[in-house]
Amino acid sequence: MVKGRRGTGHSGRLEIDRPSQEILQRTAISVDADRVEARFVVGLPARGRRISGRQAEEIFFGELSELIANTLYFSALDREVLEKFVDTAEDADFIRRSLPGEGLAAFVGNGAILPRRSGVDDRPLKEGEAVAFQAPPGLEVEFVCPRRGKVTGMGIPAGVTLIVGGGYHGKSTLLDAVEKGVYNHIPGDGRELVVADFSGVKIRAEDGRSISSVDISPFIRDLPRGIDTTAFSSADASGSTSQAAGIMEALEAGSRLLLMDEDTSATNFMIRDGRMQALVAKEKEPITPFIDKVRQLYRDLGVSTILVMGGSGDYFDVADTVIMMDEYVPKDKTAEARRVAENFSTRRSFEGGEHFGNVRARFPRPESIDPRRGPKKKVKIAAKSRKLIGFGEEWIDLSAVEQLVDISQTRAVGDILHYALGNYIDGERTLGEILDLVEADLDREGLDAVSVYMKGNLARPRRFEVAAALNRLRTLRCG
Ligand code: ADP
Ligand code: MG
Numbered sequence: 001m002v003k004g005r006r007g008t009g010h011s012g013r014l015e016i017d018r019p020s021q022e023i024l025q026r027t028a029i030s031v032d033a034d035r036v037e038a039r040f041v042v043g044l045p046a047r048g049r050r051i052s053g054r055q056a057e058e059i060f061f062g063e064l065s066e067l068i069a070n071t072l073y074f075s076a077l078d079r080e081v082l083e084k085f086v087d088t089a090e091d092a093d094f095i096r097r098s099l100p101g102e103g104l105a106a107f108v109g110n111g112a113i114l115p116r117r118s119g120v121d122d123r124p125l126k127e128g129e130a131v132a133f134q135a136p137p138g139l140e141v142e143f144v145c146p147r148r149g150k151v152t153g154m155g156i157p158a159g160v161t162l163i164v165g166g167g168y169h170g171k172s173t174l175l176d177a178v179e180k181g182v183y184n185h186i187p188g189d190g191r192e193l194v195v196a197d198f199s200g201v202k203i204r205a206e207d208g209r210s211i212s213s214v215d216i217s218p219f220i221r222d223l224p225r226g227i228d229t230t231a232f233s234s235a236d237a238s239g240s241t242s243q244a245a246g247i248m249e250a251l252e253a254g255s256r257l258l259l260m261d262e263d264t265s266a267t268n269f270m271i272r273d274g275r276m277q278a279l280v281a282k283e284k285e286p287i288t289p290f291i292d293k294v295r296q297l298y299r300d301l302g303v304s305t306i307l308v309m310g311g312s313g314d315y316f317d318v319a320d321t322v323i324m325m326d327e328y329v330p331k332d333k334t335a336e337a338r339r340v341a342e343n344f345s346t347r348r349s350f351e352g353g354e355h356f357g358n359v360r361a362r363f364p365r366p367e368s369i370d371p372r373r374g375p376k377k378k379v380k381i382a383a384k385s386r387k388l389i390g391f392g393e394e395w396i397d398l399s400a401v402e403q404l405v406d407i408s409q410t411r412a413v414g415d416i417l418h419y420a421l422g423n424y425i426d427g428e429r430t431l432g433e434i435l436d437l438v439e440a441d442l443d444r445e446g447l448d449a450v451s452v453y454m455k456g457n458l459a460r461p462r463r464f465e466v467a468a469a470l471n472r473l474r475t476l477r478c479g
Pocket of ligand 1: 114115116125129130131132133165166167168169170171172173174325328
């Protein structure tokens with residue numbers, strides 16, 4: 001048995017990176033045809049400044065070999081449990097790959113458990129406390145997975161989807177599960193069969209964040225004092241400008257699916273109703289609300305939106321699919337919403353113009369990204385928590401980046417920014433090209449490619465979270 005901590009400080013500690021509910025590519029363990037590699041930390045035993053040699057011997061030749069024998073050999077593991085992990089991940093991958101061909105943006109399997117124990121506990125709500133997911137007949141689809149065979153559930157079609165329903169009926173819980181469905185989940189999580197397009201990005205208002213030269217003109221133009229919104233920068237963005245920038249940055253990074261919740265959106269970004277249009281002329285309102293852009297996003301760019309919207313039925317006019325959450329049970333209300341839209345005019349006029357507008361590529365400037373700190377100008381990049389990276393003299397605040405799910409991903413984001421700066425960010429390449437190059441290296445060589453020394457505590461982030469971090473570096477300047 002492993003004894004764990006003894007002596008002072010880190011003495012006797014054996015630690016390996018602890019995974020969360022998501023299955024992520026990690027550096028802690030790698031397995032290939034002829035070897036298994038585990039990376040872990042051993043705190044050498046000591047009493048103050050004295051090394052305890054005998055205990056060190058015990059750890060290295062006793063505990064460690066025992067531990068290895070019990071955990072890293074196939075013969076020591078439960079074959080069924082192991083296979084379940086592999087099968088679960090392979091089936092979810094299969095569904096995710098199949099989504100575009102089926103005309104779907106996301107899938108939620110019947111029987112899925114969506115609610116979590118709490119905001120700080122990502123495990124499923126206990127048996128009996130959660131209502132298992134059941135697809136409404138009109139939206140039921142079927143996949144034949146390579147491992148578990150036939151599965152049924154709700155297909156969320158590409159296009160514009162509204163999730164409506166009364167407060168506390170489970171709207172945000174559904175959207176949260178879908179937004180995490182860009183990752184695979186471990187067996188028993190409840191969300192094994194909740195799968196979203198891998199490029200899905202949660203968008204929210206984030207007032208106070210910084211923005212660097214983003215073209216937000218599809219949504220916002222003619223700001224007071226003639227401020228240019230085709231290359232908009234701010235050290236302290238408003239709710240609406242931050243949400244507009246979030247969308248444009250996600251499109252720039254290649255997203256084909258936007259996820260939004262009224263709970264975390266800026267009202268004036270989402271809607272401008274008929275009465276307000278009558279009182280405040282279009283010329284006096286810089287914002288073109290999302291409601292007038294969401295269809296063009298799909299028509300012009302092929303980008304779908306899933307939107308939680310319990311507060312404004314004006315959106316019925318622009319939705320392809322309307323799902324109502326009713327005591328945690330989804331209902332297909334598409335036809336009914338269409339009838340309501342025909343019978344009750346919104347009396348608003350369309351303000352969206354001819355086309356969605358431009359997604360302008362930006363060229364990050366290397367001299368604006370400095371990971372060095374202190375009098376000796378040493379490179380210092382550290383993930384302080386899942387939500388915060390110390391980057392040189394700067395802090396990158398990722399608290400609104402919800403799809404960064406593990407501190408090991410956050411660490412990797414820091415390393416990737418450093419790597420991209422050293423290799424690809426040259427002022428000549430677009431952010432999209434930089435992300436492509438980094439991803440190609442990661443695909444080929446794994447996470448070791450980006451870290452300066454071998455680390456056992458990195459997990460792979462998506463390109464969207466790498467971009468999100470760079471976009472939140474307050475010193476960033478772009479051409
Ligand atoms: P809404 O966004 O519609 O106001 P939420 O999604 O925030 O509602 O859910 C309200 C509460 O209901 C949350 O505490 C959530 O954990 C719980 N809840 C959501 N879905 C389920 C479910 N399927 N079974 C049991 N409880 C649920
Ligand atoms: Mg909600």
